[in-house]
Amino acid sequence: MSKQWWKEAVIYQIYPRSFKDSNGDGIGDIQGIISKLDYLKELGIDVIWLSPVYQSPNDDNGYDISDYRGIMDEFGTMTDWDQLLQEMHQRGIKLIMDLVVNHSSDEHAWFVESRKSKDNPYRDYYIWREGKDGQEPNNWESCFSGSAWQYDEHTEEYFLHLFSKKQPDLNWENPKLREEIYDMMKFWLDKGIDGFRMDVINFISKVDGLPDAELPEGRKYAPGGDYYMNGPKIHDYLQEMHEKALSGYDVMTVGEMPGVDVEEAKLYTGQDRKEVNMVFQFEHVDLDSGPGGKWDLRPMKMTDLRNSFTKWQKGLEHEGWNSLYLNNHDQPRMVSRFGDDREYRMESAKMLATFLHTLKGTPYIYQGEELGMTNVRFNSINDYKDIEILNMYREKVIENGEEHDKIMESIHVKGRDNARTPIQWDDSEHGGFTTGTPWIQVNPNYKEINAKQAMGDPDSIFHYYKKLIELRKENPIMVYGSYDLIMPDHPEIYAYVREYEGQKMIVMLNFSVGTPVFELPEELEDGRKELFISNYEADSSQDIKQVELRPYEARVYLVK
Structure with missing residues (x-):
């Protein structure tokens, strides 16, 4: 297992629209981010993943790009962006940009040309098909509901859009298109960025012939993931991307890959295969989805969560690398989902942070997570x-x-x-996010939950994150240590041991409001146990053969 800077880094995701507004128009922007870099430096962040700031009509909040080399007017200018990169690098913070190349905007110059005629040179940059019996070319469903095909009257054909109809899918079968994308990537790499987070990158290779998917009963359209997730040429494309765009730079890459399993992840992240450094897999964030999919709610069971994380921790133990996350711009707030965002918000937020930062892999913090921001319940x-x-x-x-x-x-x-309500910076109007009217309402709990309050309270979630990050920088066991489950059948306690270069670390996490008892396995009884970090006051001299854990308690011990 080779050591790499991106394995040791702690990454912070910024969703720019909701981070900080500098000019009062209600929309977060690049100058707003610059104004908060010292806050992120204080937290201990090594890398910022910046969600898209490219020119976009904003149908899907910037994930529909009309100019890959331009900056969205609402966010600022390229001069602002250049200043952001410079100010980040001066503080020792790296920048990874979002790479959105499964689809573009329908307002991108390529698509504007593509839809002009069937023999336009750009026609084949996208996926066009004739209809079938007066219907769409196949029965695939868009990830955003409805058909994945849109009819274009001008050329009397349909184009594929796995997301919004304003996000036509790019045709990766076309070598000219791929060269354009690699050139664009080098444009940003030459500016000095430190890598890419690749949006739904395992969707770019579709199965030949684009066949119909099996139609669930009572549904008009079928989830077609089997025909575009991890498709037949995906590894060829990623290896070519590495060779033609990435290989000359010391950068990190993380691929967002819905539907990827452990064995596929080993292929994507194997060091010698030269594809990506790590993947975002979705297994643990699908555990509270019923048979009807994401919106079909079912309770999250800790035992399922433990089984899932253990499978990935063990599966990528010797090859590949894990991305560690519990929320992002596409997922609900983690303390509301995996913890208790009311009575035990502070305790459960710290427990979940302990969990995230004591696993093997690279932790990703989503903006506001370090404050314990919660889900919002808009009435309308x-x-x-x-x-x-x-x-x-x-x-x-x-x-x-x-x-x-x-x-x-x-x-x-x-x-x-x-996840997209504005960051709650202080208890002033709109949480200090903007002097104007925010593009989306601020969570009403901003008076109690905000950065100003957190930074002034040494016992806050923010300061707990800061300590966790410091400990991770000082203790390679947190980065590189092996992972082995203990108490594997307990319904409330998730516990494991990390081991590295003769040192051991015991992690005990109570995922419940109860007070279950942790029992130390015999093989771990030898050696002096030193309290490493805990989210409650704990007696460091306590014998830990048996420990009654308080609601959402987290304790970590080093075995000396």
Whole structure:
């Protein structure tokens, strides 16, 4: 297992629209980010992953790119971006950019040309097909509801869009398109960025012939993931991307890969295969989805979470590398989902942080997580902005007559806007995010939960994260140590031991409001146990053969 800077880094994701507004227009921007770099330096962040700031009509909040080499007007200018990179590097913070190349915007110059005629030189930059019996070319469903095909009257053909109809899929079969993408990547790498987070990158290779998927009963369209997730040429494309765009630079890459399993992840992240450094897999964030998918709510069981993480920890133990995350811009807030965001918000947020930073892999913090920000419950569907939420609501409630209250509850629990409410900087109006009207409402709890309060309280979640990050920098066992489960069948306690160069670390986590008893396995009884970090006051001289854990308690011990 080779040592690499990106294995030892702690990464912080910024969703720029909701981070900090510098000019009062209600939209976060690049100068806003620059104004908070010292805050991130104080936290101990090594790398910022910046969600898209490219020119975009904003149908999917910047993930529909109309100019890959331009900066969105709302966020600032390229001069602002150059200043951001310079100011980050001066503070020893690296920058990874979002790479969105499964699809572009329908307002990108390539697509504008592509739809002009069937023999346009750019036609083959996208995936066009004739209809079938007056219907779409196949029965695939868009990830944002409805058909994955859009009819274009001008050329009387359909184009594929796995997401919004304003996000046509790029045709990776076309070598000219691939060269354009590699050139664009080198444009940013030559500017000095430190890597890419690659949006749904395992969708870029589609199965030949684009066949129909199996249609679930009662559904008009079928999830077609089997025909575009981890497709037939995906490894060829990623290896070519590495060779033609990435190989000359010391950068990190992380691929967002829905539907990837451990064996595939080994192929994607194997050091000698030269594809990506790590992947974002989705198994643990699908555990509270019922048979009907994301919006079909079912309770999250800690035992399922433990089984999933253990499978990935052991599966990538000797080859590949894990990305560690519990929330991001597409997922609900982690303390609301995996913890208790009311009575035990502080304790459970710290426990989950302990979990994330004591596993083997690279931890990703999503903005506001270090403050214990929570999900939001807007009363009206009109307060939501996310295209996925709005499309789903229209389809289920307006078109199919499903119950409004039930669907709103699904949105409150799982909606992407939970993560997109503005950062709560202080207790002033709009949480100090903007002097104007925010593009989406601030969570009403900003008076209690905000960065100003957290930074002034030595016992805050922020300061706990800061300590965890410091410990990780000073203790290679947290980065490189092996992982082995202890108490594997306990319904409430998730415990494991890390081991590295003769040193051992015992992690005990209570995922419940109960007070279960941790029991130390016999093989770990030898050696002096030194309290490393805990989220409650704990007696460091306590014998830990048996420990009654308090609600959401986390304790970590080093065995000397």
